[in-house]
Amino acid sequence: MKNNILIFPLFLAGILCFSWKEMPENQGVSFLKTNAVPDSGKIIYETYCLACHQEDGSGVPNMNPPLVQTEWVLGDSTRLINVILKGLKETEINGDSYSNEMPAHDFLTDKQIAEVLTYVRSNFGNKASGIKEEDVRKVRAKK
Amino acid sequence: MKRYFILGTVALFFCFTPSGETPTKPSAKVKADADNGGLVLPKGFGGLVVSEGVGKARHIAVGANGDIFVRLSKLKDGKGTVVLKDENGDGKSDASSAFGNFAGTGIALTDKYLYASSDTSVVRYAMKNGSVDEASKETIVTGLELYGEHGTKSIALDDKGHLYVTFGAPSNACQEKNRTKGSKGMDPCPILDWHGGVWQFDANRKNQKHADGLRYATGIRNIVGLDWNKATGELYAMQHGRDQLTTLYPEMYNPEQSAELPSEEFLLLKKGSDFGWPYCYHDRFQSKKVLAPEYGGDGKVQARCEGKDKPIMAFPAHWAPNALLFYTGNQFPARYKNGAFICFHGSWNRAPLKQGGYFVAFVPFKDGKPSGDYEVFAEGFAGGPEIKQPNDAKARPMGLAQGPDGSLFITDSVKGKVWRVIHQ
Numbered sequence: 001m002k003n004n005i006l007i008f009p010l011f012l013a014g015i016l017c018f019s020w021k022e023m024p025e026n027q028g029v030s031f032l033k034t035n036a037v038p039d040s041g042k043i044i045y046e047t048y049c050l051a052c053h054q055e056d057g058s059g060v061p062n063m064n065p066p067l068v069q070t071e072w073v074l075g076d077s078t079r080l081i082n083v084i085l086k087g088l089k090e091t092e093i094n095g096d097s098y099s100n101e102m103p104a105h106d107f108l109t110d111k112q113i114a115e116v117l118t119y120v121r122s123n124f125g126n127k128a129s130g131i132k133e134e135d136v137r138k139v140r141a142k143k
Numbered sequence: 144m145k146r147y148f149i150l151g152t153v154a155l156f157f158c159f160t161p162s163g164e165t166p167t168k169p170s171a172k173v174k175a176d177a178d179n180g181g182l183v184l185p186k187g188f189g190g191l192v193v194s195e196g197v198g199k200a201r202h203i204a205v206g207a208n209g210d211i212f213v214r215l216s217k218l219k220d221g222k223g224t225v226v227l228k229d230e231n232g233d234g235k236s237d238a239s240s241a242f243g244n245f246a247g248t249g250i251a252l253t254d255k256y257l258y259a260s261s262d263t264s265v266v267r268y269a270m271k272n273g274s275v276d277e278a279s280k281e282t283i284v285t286g287l288e289l290y291g292e293h294g295t296k297s298i299a300l301d302d303k304g305h306l307y308v309t310f311g312a313p314s315n316a317c318q319e320k321n322r323t324k325g326s327k328g329m330d331p332c333p334i335l336d337w338h339g340g341v342w343q344f345d346a347n348r349k350n351q352k353h354a355d356g357l358r359y360a361t362g363i364r365n366i367v368g369l370d371w372n373k374a375t376g377e378l379y380a381m382q383h384g385r386d387q388l389t390t391l392y393p394e395m396y397n398p399e400q401s402a403e404l405p406s407e408e409f410l411l412l413k414k415g416s417d418f419g420w421p422y423c424y425h426d427r428f429q430s431k432k433v434l435a436p437e438y439g440g441d442g443k444v445q446a447r448c449e450g451k452d453k454p455i456m457a458f459p460a461h462w463a464p465n466a467l468l469f470y471t472g473n474q475f476p477a478r479y480k481n482g483a484f485i486c487f488h489g490s491w492n493r494a495p496l497k498q499g500g501y502f503v504a505f506v507p508f509k510d511g512k513p514s515g516d517y518e519v520f521a522e523g524f525a526g527g528p529e530i531k532q533p534n535d536a537k538a539r540p541m542g543l544a545q546g547p548d549g550s551l552f553i554t555d556s557v558k559g560k561v562w563r564v565i566h567q
Contacts, residue, residue, distance in 0.1 A: 050494055051390050058534035060491040061557065062199075062216065066534070090291040096217070099291040103323040 041119025044112050048105060049120075057124030063100045065093045067120050074121065074128045081131065081139040084113050110136040167473040169548050169565045173234035180562050181538075183523040187476070189567050190521070193552070194236040197225040197559035202297065202466065203542040203552055204252035208273035211236070211561065213542070213554055214250045214259060216295070223247060224259055226275070227561065234563055242277050248367065249298035249308075258306065258346075260296040263287040265308060265344075284308060284344055284351045288337070292321075293365040299378065301371045306346040307378055308356070311365035312339035316385050316437050317421035324391050328437030332421050335361055339420055341369070341380065341412060360416040362423075362451065367488075368467035368543075369412075374481040375511035381464030381485060382408040382454070385424055385435070386492040392436045400442075402493040403428075407462050408454035409483075409506070409513070419451030427457035456513045461490035462500030465556075466542050469508075472549025475566050482508045484520060484551060486540040491533045498533065501525040503540050503553060521564060524555065 052064040059066035067073050070093055073080060087104040090097070108116070110133045118130035175189025182190040193211065198219035204212045211227040219225070222241030230237050249260030257275050258267045264287060269279035283306060287296070293311025300306055315322050317332035317339075332339070340363050342356035359378070369380035389401030396404065405424035410416070423432040423445075432448040434440030458464065466486035470479050487500035502522035507515045526537035533539070542554035551564040 046495070047393075048390070051387055051492060054491065054494050054532040054534065056532055056534075058532050060533045063491065097291070099294060101292055101321055103321060107324070 039119060040112075041115035041117075042123075044108070044116040045119050048108070049116065052100065052102070057120065057126075059098075060100075062096070063098055064102075065091075065096075065098045068124045068126065070094055073126060077117075077129075077131055077135055078139055080117060081113065081136050084108065084117065085140060106140075110134075110140065167549065169234070169474065169550055170232055172232045173550075173563070173565060175565060175567065181523055181526070182521050182562060182564070184521055184564060185518075187566055188564055190562050190564050191234050193229075193234065193561040193563050194227055194239070195558070195560060197227070197239070197554075197561065200225075200541055200554035200556055200559035200561070201248040201295070202250045203544040203554045203561070204250045204257070205544045205546045205552055206252060206270070206273050207254060207547050209547060210273060211544075211552065212250060212252065212257060212275075213559065213561065214248055215246055215559070216248065216556070218244070218246050223261070224250070225559075234565075236561070242275060243280075248295040251298050251300045251306075253300065258283070258298055258300065260284075260298050260308070262294045262296055263289050265296065265298060265306065281349050283346070283349060284353075284356070286352050288353070293338075293383075295367065297367050297369055299369050299371050300346055301378065302373065302376070304346050306344045307359065307369065307371075308342050308344060309366040309369060309380070310338045310340055310342055310353075311367075312363075312420065314421070315364075315387060316391075316435060318437055322387060322391070326437075328421055328435065330422075330438065334421075339363055341366065341378070343414075357414075359414055360410075360412040360418070362416075362418040362420045363410070364420040366410075367463075367465040368485065370467045370469050370483075372469045372481070372511065373471060374469065374508075377511060378412040379455075379467060379469070379483070380410045380412055381467050382410055382418065382420075383463060384408065384460055385420070386461070388436070395436055395442055398496060402496045403460050405460055406454065406457035407460060407464055407487075409456035409458065409464075409485075410452075411455050411511070416452045418454075419448050423448035423451050425454055425457055427459075430457075456506065456517070458487075458504075458517065459499055461492045463488040463490060465540075468543040468545060468551075470545060470549075470551070472545055474549025475551075478507060479505065482506060483513075484543050485517070486543055486553065488541055488556065489525065489530065489533060489536060489539050494532070498530040501530055501536060501539060503543070521553065521562075 057067035085106045088102040113136045114131045114133040121128040176191045179190035180192040199216045201214040213225045223243045223246040226240045227236035228238040245261040247261035251258040256267045265284040268275045290313040292313045297309045318326040320326040340361035341359045343359040344356045365383040366380045384405040388396040406427040434446045465488040468484045483506040485504045489501035490498045503520045504517045505520040524538040538555035541556040544552040553562045
């Protein structure tokens with residue numbers, strides 16, 4: 001009997017461990033939460049952008065610019081792609097200045113940049129057209 | 144007739160005594176707002192809104208006559224310092240004006256001068272009968288390098304004729320490429336030659352350059368709140384710890400660890416102090432400085448950080464301590480005397496986890512050291528039980544000052560609301 005008490009939790013742990021291993025990889029929490037096909041743009045946003053620009057894209061007053069209702073996001077896509085590729089420093093946005101420097105994110109692939117920008121342009125109340133991988137490739141080639 | 148003469152003389156005497164005998168109570172006309180101005184305070188304290196909004200407020204000073212001076216981070220109608228007056232004595236501002244065409248953070252007031260900083264200079268004005276004499280403006284420190292990140296200059300005066308100016312590091316962790324994953328820490332960090340510390344200047348000499356100052360303390364990423372402690376004759380400051388451990392080193396730090404590391408440090412600055420930035424950060428769970436990952440650290444090893452100066456107290460990460468004030472008044476109960484009030488402006492780098500800070504803390508002091516844990520002194524600024532994004536905060540505590548009667552004044556950086564806290 002004493003042995004059974006010890007064995008049961010081990011058995012349970014074994015099952016859980018096995019089930020966890022069987023789960024599809026690289027879908028992590030988003031997969032568990034939404035139980036739908038994850039938006040790859042959202043995952044890139046959460047990995048590289050959210051810390052500064054926040055979950056709702058509202059940014060941090062005086063430090064990190066908002067991504068909501070600004071021409072920088074909604075307007076010229078070449079300028080926006082260049083922000084990702086080259087970073088941005090000490091620029092006035094909607095009449096306010098922001099102190100933190102955005103580092104270049106040129107290590108992201110053309111596809112990843114297209115996906116994250118499409119996510120940003122169609123979320124947080126933004127309604128602008130998507131960005132294609134081809135658009136990013138052209139801008140990157142020009143630099 | 145003689146009686147009136149004596150009464151008049153006595154009244155005049157009190158009128159012109161700057162700070163000899165500090166009053167212990169606010170005037171009877173000063174009453175707390177019914178809702179304490181939206182603040183939650185300890186029992187016995189009350190709050191009132193002095194002004195609903197002066198602009199993007201930074202630090203604050205209050206004169207012997209009760210006039211309030213607030214620095215702005217963005218010019219309002221072309222001016223950078225707002226003056227609030229209370230002509231009917233009810234504690235509410237009923238007249239305001241502004242002066243100085245430069246925005247900035249720092250302010251320090253003596254009975255003779257008002258010092259104010261921009262991000263590139265420190266100037267002072269002579270005080271004439273409690274008012275700023277604008278024509279008397281003198282430049283004390285000039286030609287400082289302009290940069291965005293941690294570029295604001297906070298200032299403090301000691302009682303020996305020195306002016307202390309903070310030079311925040313224009314960097315997160317002195318990487319070759321700032322805030323870029325995979326970029327190494329520069330070694331030695333060249334930023335420390337001119338930034339990442341506090342410089343001491345002559346408070347009375349005009350047109351000093353950065354090089355004329357003495358690097359008083361180093362290895363400090365960024366300070367916004369600092370104060371000279373008159374009781375101990377020492378300079379104290381609050382360090383903003385580094386950001387983004389999980390963004391830069393996801394294999395070593397998960398989002399929870401990154402939200403809780405490193406400490407926001409309460410520092411006692413002595414001439415020659417070195418607190419270890421960028422090579423080290425403070426971990427309050429291990430109670431020690433550890434080697435930063437940019438310099439080969441693994442979150443545990445100390446290496447060159449072993450000998451670095453330690454904080455006198457460690458706070459949770461990213462709370463952004465933006466003001467420090469040692470209370471010298473007699474209005475608050477005796478346990479507050481010589482203790483420290485700290486404004487935690489509130490975090491952003493805890494996302495996606497719940498944010499922290501957004502309150503004013505009190506730390507009791509004895510013999511120049513904290514004598515107990517911190518207490519929440521004033522909260523309710525942000526206007527909700529939980530702040531998910533900094534932009535949701537209705538107000539964020541930013542600056543602190545003590546009034547001539549021992550009242551505590553607090554500014555807000557969002558709209559520039561000014562509160563006064565009194566003990567009833």
